[in-house]
Amino acid sequence: MDVISHCLVVLHRPAALEHCCVCQSGPALQRFICGHSSCGDCTSTCCPQCGKKPRLIHPSQQVSLEQKQRLGIRCGSVSEGDEYGRCSSSLQKVYSELYITEGFSEGAREQHEVSQMEADSKKKSIQETVIRCSDIFKPLPTERLQGAPLRVVLTLGVAGAGKTFSVLKFCLDWAQGSENQELQLVVPLSFREMNLLTARGRYSLMELIQAFHPELPPQALSHSKVLIICDGLDESRLPLDFSCEVVSEVTQGSEVSALLVNLIRGDLLPHAQIWITSRPAAAGQIPAQSVHRVTEVRGFFTDDQKEQFFKKKFTDEETVNTVLSHLRTSRSLYNMCQIPLFSWVTATVLEHLLKTCPGKALPQTLTELYANFMMIQTKRKTKYHRRFKRKRRSPMFTKNDCELLLKLGRLAFEHLQKGNIMFYREDLEQVGLDLSEASVDSGLCTEIFKRERVVFDQKVYCFVHLSIQEFMAAVYIHHFMEVSLGSKTGHLDLFVRFLHGLSLETNHRVLGTLLGPHKTSEETILKVVNNLKEMNLKNISPDRSINIFHCLMEMNDRSVQQQIQDFLRAETSERKVLSEIQCSALAYMLQMSEQVLDELDLIKYNTTREGRWRLIPAVRNCRKALYRYQKPIPLNYYRQKCPVLSLQILPHCGVAEAGCSALASALRSSPCALTVLDLSHNELRDGGLEQVCGFLQSPPCVLQTLGLNSCSFSEDGCRALGSALEKNPSHLRELDVSGNELKDAGIKHLCGFLQSPECRLELLGSELGHTRLHIRSFISIFFQPL
Secondary structure: OOEOHHHOOOOOOOOOOOEOOOOOOOEOOEEEOOOOEEOHHHOOOOOOOOOOOOOEOOHHHHHHHHHHHHHHHHHHEEOOOOOOOOOOEEHHHHOOOOOEEEOOOHHHHOOOHHHHHHHHHHHOOOOOOEOOHHHOOOOOHHHHHHOOOOOEEEEEOOOOOOHHHHHHHHHHHHHOOOOOOOOOEEEEEEHHHHHHHHOOOEEOHHHHHHHHOOOOOHHHHHOOOEEEEEEOHHHOOOOOOOOOOOOOOOOOOEEHHHHHHHHHHOOOOOOOEEEEEEOHHHHHHOOHHHOOEEEEEOOOOOHHHHHHHHHHHOOOHHHHHHHHHHHHHOHHHHHHOOOHHHHHHHHHHHHHHHHHOOOOOOOOOHHHHHHHHHHHHHHHHHHHHOOOOOOOOOOOOOHHHHHHHHHHHHHHHHHHHHOOOOEOHHHHHHOOOOOOOHHHOOEOOOOOEEEEEOHHHOEEEEEOOHHHHHHHHHHHHHHHHHHHHHOOOOOOHHHHHHHHHOOOHHHHHHHHHHOOOOOOOHHHHHHHHHHHHOOOOOOOOHHHHHHHHHHHHHOOOOHHHHHHHHHHHOOHHHOOOEOHHHHHHHHHHHHHOOOOEOOEEHHHOOEOHHHHHHOHHHHHHEOEEEEOOOOOOOHHHOOOOOOOOEEEEOOOOOOOHHHHHHHHHHHHHOOOOOOEEEOOOOOOHHHHHHHHHHHHOOOOOOOOEEEOOOOOOEHHHHHHHHHHHHHOOOOOOEEEOOOOEOHHHHHHOOHHHHOOOOOOOOEEEOOOOOOEEEHHHHHHHHOOOO
């Protein structure tokens, strides 16, 4: 299955260490002041490059140099989301300068990150202190006067703003010797990796660090200038309890979370500097008094930064101008481009559409953009596989693709509720993702779902951005809505109604802590209500569309109900055009009415063709129904005890041979009071008529009038009709078989029925003079006395 691997992005790829400059084979374990390196066996040999016998550097410098070499390899290349997830790029090449400021806007903890980001975009005129990434720990002029050390720095930023890239850039600059050379050791740690250390339980700080940096010797932490970076607090599943036990020795064992707390408090490695990155929502875990500086990564906050990114992405100036011009017309998309990864998604989508669909309208909304992003990944998957398989036309999403994407959607939804953005093996297995198959290692989602190889041979997974996770969660929930609407039995109707009803604050108050605090705003509820009213109901059965009306009622929106009540009270001439959702509501109210309609003629209602289709359920509560639409009536309208006495399916309504089979089966399935059935001018043919005959011969059939005019059947169909009526002859009063090629032989097949003592037929429509003959005239023609 190929639905995930196009987005698997391995950030930290292992690479071979530098070889000895003397023997060219052994690993370079010793670095000399001259800048060259050698293995342990060649330390006394003259350097072949400078010709001098090198002097060994101090052991502490050796540890620092080796760590720089490892971090240079580890942080030097990243994957930005290439087509197959296998090609990495130089960090220096893809990195664009990010906007980092001192301080933080508290509003970001009180609303969705995107909303706060849009609000911040209007504050560009406000004077802010901008800090370079490499200057995170350098005091400002006012701070130099105070002389207080910046021991703990907390850097915040919305998902995808560039926090991890900033960490990588900081480490790479240090490793390459261009910045922060006063630091003797930089140790980057990731919360997503530390989450995996729960099995063993207790670690010392040295053991914790060596789990991720096994090359560091125990004495490494004795340096006076050590920086420990803890990236991604929001990804942590380790609860930080600042009242935990004190740990002061690097060899003292404790819970991983306790070690981190003691590092932050300064009880452990008090001389070390600590840099923590996090999304705003998780920052509250750390007491304010424990943090000496707060900074915020804003991504591409300025217009110039956005432009520089797209100029790096596209070599064609015309494409750059087209993309920027389009984004400026959609303010919401332009603001979202503040997030570097969103800028990459936008560039991917717009580049594809400009190349493959020139002239086509470009996406204006987030949903449209992400839907196109999903489509592009699907096309890339198909393109990849057609290298190995014969080309053939296939649907955009195969059945396997859909199953896998919905599992990813379930994963996204369930963990979005928990606040988790990192996933582990057990999380994927709980939603049915089989890690032993290629489904999670290759395929369509390499730029949607990301796998990283980490310590202990275990893997960590995540969506490439929180917004992708939110989109997939929405797809999953929308699928359930679509499944419920497409259900033949309505088995999910109540589920969907409950889902909408539980969004109300009144229901939250009743259930209290079971549902937790109510977080759905009035604005969100209004959007949901409007979406329900405007939902595309095409290809949805009338019964399922009624459930949309129920969902509105569950959300305490009575507007549609009131509109229908006003409609029913109004004079016929004053009635307004009905929308589709209003037709569904009207059908429900007519169906539930205690008063049975004498006649339901759908053409009389001022609405669209789809609107009349929505009115079909009302036939359950009328004595005569006139149906004039080119769709077969759903089966379940015949499967219930209803007072319909007359059903006239007017010409060209889509009732063919297959439809007759379903119709007859439904009519036979339960008692029915139907007395008039008119199938005239529909191409039943002989096979279709034979299916209807299965109902005609059954005891529950009490038809009095049967219209089969111009139904394209022949004498063979007439033979089946005659046989069926012979078995149940006592109810039929009128029969119209005109307009069919019966010939004399076909008419004679009816003789057995007509001669039956129980036959009550009074009128017969036939080809004899194109008139409806009284049964006595018909008998006088065909039954001459011997």
